[in-house]
Amino acid sequence: MKQGMATREAYGHTLVALGRENPNIVVLDADLSKSTMTKLFAEEFPDRFFDAGVAEQNMVGMAAGLASCGKIVFASSFAVFLPGRCFDQLRMSVAYSQMNVKVAASHSGLTVGEDGASHQSIEDLALIRSLPGFRIIVPADEVASAWATRTAASVVGPMYLRLGRPKSLIVYENGHDFVLGKAVRLLDGDDATIIANGRMLAEALQAAAICRDKGIAVRVLDMHTVEPLDREAVKDAAMETGAVVVAEEHLLNGGTGSAVALVLAEEYPVPIEFVAIKQAFGQSGDPASLLKAYGLTADDIVAAVEKAIARKRQIVSVRRGS
Amino acid sequence: MRAQSSAAFRAVCAKRLVKRKNGSADIDKNKRTSGLPSVSIDELERIALTVRRHIIVMTGKAGSGHPGGSLSAVEIVTSLLFAVMRHDPTDPRWPARDRLVLSKGHAAPVLYAALAEAGYFPVEWLESLRKLGSPLQGHPDMHRTPGVEMSTGSLGQGLSMAVGMALAGMLDKSDYRVFAIIGDGESDEGQIWEAAMAAAHYRLGNLVAVLDYNGLQIDGPNKQVMSIEPVADKWRSFGWHVVEVDGHDFRQLLDAFAQAESKKGQPTMIVARTVKGKGVSFMENVVDFHGKAPTVEQVESALRELSSPITGNGAR
Numbered sequence: 001m002k003q004g005m006a007t008r009e010a011y012g013h014t015l016v017a018l019g020r021e022n023p024n025i026v027v028l029d030a031d032l033s034k035s036t037m038t039k040l041f042a043e044e045f046p047d048r049f050f051d052a053g054v055a056e057q058n059m060v061g062m063a064a065g066l067a068s069c070g071k072i073v074f075a076s077s078f079a080v081f082l083p084g085r086c087f088d089q090l091r092m093s094v095a096y097s098q099m100n101v102k103v104a105a106s107h108s109g110l111t112v113g114e115d116g117a118s119h120q121s122i123e124d125l126a127l128i129r130s131l132p133g134f135r136i137i138v139p140a141d142e143v144a145s146a147w148a149t150r151t152a153a154s155v156v157g158p159m160y161l162r163l164g165r166p167k168s169l170i171v172y173e174n175g176h177d178f179v180l181g182k183a184v185r186l187l188d189g190d191d192a193t194i195i196a197n198g199r200m201l202a203e204a205l206q207a208a209a210i211c212r213d214k215g216i217a218v219r220v221l222d223m224h225t226v227e228p229l230d231r232e233a234v235k236d237a238a239m240e241t242g243a244v245v246v247a248e249e250h251l252l253n254g255g256t257g258s259a260v261a262l263v264l265a266e267e268y269p270v271p272i273e274f275v276a277i278k279q280a281f282g283q284s285g286d287p288a289s290l291l292k293a294y295g296l297t298a299d300d301i302v303a304a305v306e307k308a309i310a311r312k313r314q315i316v317s318v319r320r321g322s
Numbered sequence: 323m324r325a326q327s328s329a330a331f332r333a334v335c336a337k338r339l340v341k342r343k344n345g346s347a348d349i350d351k352n353k354r355t356s357g358l359p360s361v362s363i364d365e366l367e368r369i370a371l372t373v374r375r376h377i378i379v380m381t382g383k384a385g386s387g388h389p390g391g392s393l394s395a396v397e398i399v400t401s402l403l404f405a406v407m408r409h410d411p412t413d414p415r416w417p418a419r420d421r422l423v424l425s426k427g428h429a430a431p432v433l434y435a436a437l438a439e440a441g442y443f444p445v446e447w448l449e450s451l452r453k454l455g456s457p458l459q460g461h462p463d464m465h466r467t468p469g470v471e472m473s474t475g476s477l478g479q480g481l482s483m484a485v486g487m488a489l490a491g492m493l494d495k496s497d498y499r500v501f502a503i504i505g506d507g508e509s510d511e512g513q514i515w516e517a518a519m520a521a522a523h524y525r526l527g528n529l530v531a532v533l534d535y536n537g538l539q540i541d542g543p544n545k546q547v548m549s550i551e552p553v554a555d556k557w558r559s560f561g562w563h564v565v566e567v568d569g570h571d572f573r574q575l576l577d578a579f580a581q582a583e584s585k586k587g588q589p590t591m592i593v594a595r596t597v598k599g600k601g602v603s604f605m606e607n608v609v610d611f612h613g614k615a616p617t618v619e620q621v622e623s624a625l626r627e628l629s630s631p632i633t634g635n636g637a638r
Contacts, residue, residue, distance in 0.1 A: 026493070050489060050524070058482045058516035065486020068464075068472060069494070070417075089513070092476040093483060097464060 001169040001202060008106035008163040010145035012037025015074060018153050019045045025153060026066050028075040030056045035165075036076035036106045056085040060101070064093035067100045072153055078112075079105035079121035079162065087127050094158050095131040102152040103128075106163040109249035110277065110294060111199055111287035113165070120282035126254025128160045129227060135180070136226040138162040138248075138256070140201035143172035144224055151180055162198060164249075166287050169202040171222070181225045183233040189217030192305045192312075193237035195260055196247040197223045200275070200296065204247050207301035218305060229259050231267065238268040243308035247275035247301050249291075271311035273304035361405045366572045367631035369439060370400045374601045375628050376435035376448055382621035384452040387460065390611035392432035394536040394569070394596040395503060399424075399436045401575045402501055411441035414468045420498050421487050423472045425480020426505035426534060427461040428613070433470065434458050442469035478511025480504065481531060485521050488529040488589075499583070502531045507539030510548045515560070521589040522561030529589040530582045531562075534569065536598035538609050557591040569594025602627055 005013075019025050019041055031054045033039040042049035052059035056077050063075040075082065082105050083090050094101045105124060112120050128134050135157065139145040145163065152159045171186070178184065183195070187208050196204035201222050208218045219241055221233055237244055244264065246257035257274040264272055277294050291297050373396050381387035399422075403409070407420040424433050431451065438445045443457070450456035457466045461475030474480045484502035491498050504514060521529050533553065541547045550556070557564045563585045567574035575594065582590035598612070599605030602624040605616070616624055 026490075048493065052516075052520060053523075055513075055516035055520070057478075057513040058485070058520055061479050061482020061513065061517065062486035062489065062520065064472070065423075065483040065488075066490045067486070068483070069487055069490030071490055071493070088476050089479055089482075092473065093479050097473045 001171065001205070003167050004170040005142040006164055006167050007139050007142065007145035007198075008035070008037050008165065010142035011104055011106070011149050011161065011163055012040040014146045014149035015041040016044055018150065019048065022072065022153065023048075024070065024072050026050070026071045026073050028052055028059050028063050028073060030054060030059045030077040030081065032077050035078070036104070038074070038076045056081045057089050060086045060089035061093050063101045064097055064099045068097075072100055072102070074102045074104055074152070076104045076106065078119060079108035079124040080119050083124055083127045083160075084121060090128075091131055095133050098133055099158060100156050102159045102161065104149070104152070104161040104163060107165045108162045109164060109199060110282045110290045110296070111164060111166050111249065113287045113290065114284050116284035117281040122249070122251045122277050122282060123254065124162065125226060125250050125256065126258075129254060129259065131158075133158050134227060135159045136162070137180070137224055138197040138226055139224055140198055140222055141168045141171045143170070143174055143176055144178065144222075147176070147178045148224070151178075155180065164199055166199075168199065171201055171205065178224065181228045181230055183230040184222040184224065185219065185233070186222055187218065187220040189219050190241055191216045191218055192243040192245060192309050193219040193221060193241045194245045194247060194301060194305065195221045195223045195234070195237070195256070197226065197256055199249045200247040203291075203296065203298045204301055206298035207247075207305065210298060210302045211305055214302075216305065216309065223256055223260070226256050226259055229263060231263050234260055234263040235267045238264055238270040242270050243305070243312040244270060244272045245275060245301060245304045245308055246272065247296070247304075249296060250276055252276040252278055271308045271315065273308045275301050275304050363572050364631075366400055366404060369404055370396050371628060371631045372439060373400055373432060373435040375625060376438070376445075377431045378602065378616060378621055378624045378628065380431055380435065380448045380451045381615040382618065383449055384615060386452060386613075386615050387431055388428040388613050389431065389616060390538070390598040390605060390608070391426060391505060391534065391536065392429045393600045393602065393605065394598045395426075395429050395432050395534045396600065397570045397572055397575060398503060398532050398534060398594055398596075399432050401572060401579065403436045403440050405576060406579045407501065408498070411469065414442060418496060418498055421471045421484070421500045423480040423484045423487070423500070423502045424462055424474055425484070425502050426477065426508050427474030427480070429503070429505075429534070430458070430460065430462050433462060434467070437467070437469040440469070443467070477505070477508040478513040481514055481517040482520075484529060484531070485517050485524070485526065488521070488526040489524060491528050492524075492526070498528070500529050502529070504531055504533055505539075506533060506535050506537065506544050506550055506553070507547070509533065509550045509553065518557065518560040518562065525587040526589045527586045530579065530592065531589065532592045532594055534596055535593055536596045538598045538607065538612065540609070540612050542609055554593050557593070561588070563588050563590045564593060565590065566593045567595070569596035570600055
């Protein structure tokens with residue numbers, strides 16, 4: 001896989017394109033526009049860009065007020081501050097009020113890297129998933145991020161985009177036809193399914209290649225939309241492969257894995273394994289070392305696949321009474 | 323037991339509003355004048371009395387709610403909806419309307435009572451306050467109640483929303499004005515001061531905030547719980563034009579709103595000194611009536627007191 005732009009960069013470029021097409025688009029930031037890449041929009045459309053300063057709570061309120069007057073509002077900061085710093089504001093001013101506000105949070109997950117635990121948002125999906133009305137997209141690469149940004153602008157209502165700091169590996173060809181709420185089946189196989197999103201999709205694809213060499217055929221799903229979750233794809237994966245692994249750059253509690261597990265429990269329980277951060281905070285380090293230290297590599301996914309398949313076989317043999 | 327209705331007044335308002343809306347000269351940017359023309363102070367005082375009676379009856383019926391901070395804001399809300407703001411009860415989402423955000427959302431009863439009197443919904447709705455399925459939630463809900471501009475209730479957020487609305491007005495080159503009512507206890511919230519900074523930074527002359535300064539919050543007097551003084555100086559130092567008034571005196575309030583309108587490129591804060599529980603002797607300055615409804619006997623006794631208009635001279 002080739003290296004492309006970071007998802008935050010694709011977001012910034014797409015915002016500019018959207019700004020040219022639609023004068024109703026307004027962008028807010030909280031003194032991080034050079035990092036979230038909203039500076040690109042600010043440079044071209046200074047009248048439609050408002051910096052809130054280091055005041056995320058007020059930024060969310062301003063976003064709600066602008067949206068109430070018909071603006072399509074993108075508000076950006078680091079995921080650790082947005083939603084972390086302003087959960088109540090997102091709950092009251094955006095979710096409960098059903099405002100057309102797009103929360104685009106960059107620097108999500110451990111791969112923020114050297115800044116350490118204070119800046120590594122590994123709980124943002126849990127927060128946003130708890131708010132009714134928020135749609136959630138976790139794009140894996142620049143192509144997916146550009147689509148996610150355009151989708152945010154065109155779909156009315158609160159939306160959360162989970163973006164990353166490091167360059168991402170390119171998974172998709174330009175112009176890939178994504179559908180909100182529909183997982184993408186990137187590889188097929190009968191032995192198990194890996195469900196992943198964001199940074200972990202590239203790891204999942206590498207894991208699938210390792211599995212193939214070991215004679216294990218896995219299905220890989222890009223669960224780019226976490227809300228609404230593609231229940232059908234999850235159910236089909238369970239019925240057709242009998243074992244599921246969810247890989248994400250997020251805490252075990254409250255992330256994509258929790259959402260998938262809920263669907264399996266309700267629809268078709270099969271063994272499920274989680275490649276996610278166990279209940280712990282991050283620390284400083286380069287992204288690759290961090291992923292390794294916290295068990296978020298392709299090898300970890302392979303181990304989880306093997307475990308899930310072993311559990312599946314155990315259940316089958318118990319059922320057969322052998 | 324229902325409070326007297328000012329249906330006649332509402333009809334007059336509606337007619338004037340429609341005229342203003344259709345006659346383009348009336349909403350011409352250059353000729354824009356404050357809200358409804360020539361409402362007499364006597365009329366406003368009569369409406370305020372009706373609004374007070376509604377607050378007592380509706381919180382009494384609900385058996386819960388926030389009468390104290392509703393009664394303190396009666397003249398503020400009445401001034402806005404009946405004399406200052408450009409709005410149309412028959413068209414709550416009229417794009418050019420002035421906006422009112424009740425940031426201290428727990429004072430929902432005063433807003434509901436005034437909206438009903440202005441003709442946004444039937445006065446009968448007031449009796450459903452806080453009941454399951456009611457359009458009148460315990461705190462304002464923009465999607466359930468016509469005329470409620472923004473959902474509020476978690477303190478400190480409304481002023482930020484108002485800043486956003488004012489920015490949108492600026493972007494759209496629309497001449498609507500945005501009003502936000504905040505509480506003194508609410509002023510403890512850091513977000514209020516974030517919004518204060520942003521409003522001055524973006525030179526929002528179309529934004530007016532009113533501080534309902536009744537001096538009491540849930541745990542006691544501001545002075546004991548968390549001092550906000552010198553509050554007028556704070557707002558001045560944040561770059562706002564500040565006017566201090568007796569928040570129960572319509573003349574002072576209307577003057578302050580007119581002054582605010584003449585300020586260009588600078589937001590205005592009206593520090594309105596008020597009395598919590600104003601108009602009902604046994605509720606005035608009583609901390610407990612922040613979030614406690616009157617009993618049946620107290621409702622009767624309060625309504626006896628609220629039989630003739632009070633004039634604004636009771637502020638501290």
